[in-house]
Amino acid sequence: MPDRRTFLKSSLAAAAAALMGTGSAEAADSSLMGSVIYTAEHPGKWTQKEGSHAPVITVEGGKVKVQTNHPMTEKHFIVRHTLVLADGVVLGSRTFTAKDPEAVSTYELPKGYSGVLLATSFCNLHDFWLTETKI
């Protein structure tokens, strides 16, 4: 059985593969959306969980804040965030523990960057979520 790190890497690889050639999650293979990768628009089996699982992206002054409005308890918490640029470059990531008070991470944008940002958030019980925005 793959460990958590391996699973997270393969989840991100699946997301990246879905986005290759398009630079947009909107055009990703629809069979993955809502079954492997969950979004606010495609929550799949996690319908009604999107508000507490789809990461929220805020951009201000060259910095990006990713927040998942989710409780952080020992049994149920957000494990990790990543922020990925349109070309698949991972701008950064943050791994959380249940002891973190909230699932918030910040990243610095490459100077002058404009284009798609993809934020991922992984819940230990409710899988892998993706939010896309364009700046």
Ligand SMILES: [Fe+2]
């Ligand atoms: Fe959850």
